[in-house]
Amino acid sequence: xxxxxxxxxxxxxxxxxxxxxxxxxxxxxxxxxxxxxxxxxxxxxxxxxxxxxxxxxxxxxxxxxxxxxxxxxxxxxxxxxxxxxxxxxxxxxxxxxxxxxxxxxxxxxxxxxxx
Amino acid sequence: xxxxxxxxxxxxxxxxxxxxxxxxxxxxxxxxxxxxxxxxxxxxxxxxxxxxxxxxxxxxxxxxxxxxxxxxxxxxxxxxxxxxxxxxxxxxxxxxxxxxxxxxxxxxxxxxxx
Numbered sequence: 001x002x003x004x005x006x007x008x009x010x011x012x013x014x015x016x017x018x019x020x021x022x023x024x025x026x027x028x029x030x031x032x033x034x035x036x037x038x039x040x041x042x043x044x045x046x047x048x049x050x051x052x053x054x055x056x057x058x059x060x061x062x063x064x065x066x067x068x069x070x071x072x073x074x075x076x077x078x079x080x081x082x083x084x085x086x087x088x089x090x091x092x093x094x095x096x097x098x099x100x101x102x103x104x105x106x107x108x109x110x111x112x113x114x115x
Numbered sequence: 116x117x118x119x120x121x122x123x124x125x126x127x128x129x130x131x132x133x134x135x136x137x138x139x140x141x142x143x144x145x146x147x148x149x150x151x152x153x154x155x156x157x158x159x160x161x162x163x164x165x166x167x168x169x170x171x172x173x174x175x176x177x178x179x180x181x182x183x184x185x186x187x188x189x190x191x192x193x194x195x196x197x198x199x200x201x202x203x204x205x206x207x208x209x210x211x212x213x214x215x216x217x218x219x220x221x222x223x224x225x226x227x228x229x
Contacts, residue, residue: 043217044219055215090159101209106159
């Protein structure tokens with residue numbers, strides 16, 4: 001079974017631009033979560049989508065948004081990019097059918113550099 | 116609020132030596148605990164997880180971890196380290212309320228000397 005895939009793997013943007021990142025979960029997984037990883041803040045939860053609905057949200061500004069499609073693929077969007085948005089963005093998928101202890105499987109990430 | 120502390124930012128061990136990476140958590144109820152490993156430029160790979168039951172958990176690549184409720188700890192161990200174990204290791208806690216949001220520790224970077 002194929003793992004979690006993320007595209008693109010690398011991105012360079014300038015301040016003020018917007019960016020869209022894509023995540024395809026493992027087949028059969030209905031929950032997709034997004035995390036931001038930076039050297040200063042570490043790994044932080046952004047949001048989780050399940051059945052096309054945002055189910056949980058972390059403490060990030062409204063510039064960060066996401067959506068999920070009927071095939072469980074997810075996108076996240078960051079508008080009005082700031083230098084501090086430079087990070088590795090990780091997507092994780094899980095079945096979504098059980099409680100919070102469900103194993104999340106991570107993709108390789110998209111590395112975003114904002115200049 | 117849940118939190119995870121990994122006191123050691125960087126650890127260096129010799130190949131063949133034993134390893135213990137420390138993890139302390141704060142959570143109001145019985146936590147779901149995870150150890151993930153991240154190689155440079157890669158995503159996170161699950162090593163093992165604890166939900167309930169036996170407090171000694173076996174994982175992949177010869178790793179094990181022990182849940183100690185009295186110490187709020189979930190330390191990762193390996194009896195003999197291989198050069199390929201060099202990576203960054205993250206401990207994480209997840210809630211049991213249906214939230215899938217994991218709270219991660221700051222990570223421990225492991226260096227293996229030949």
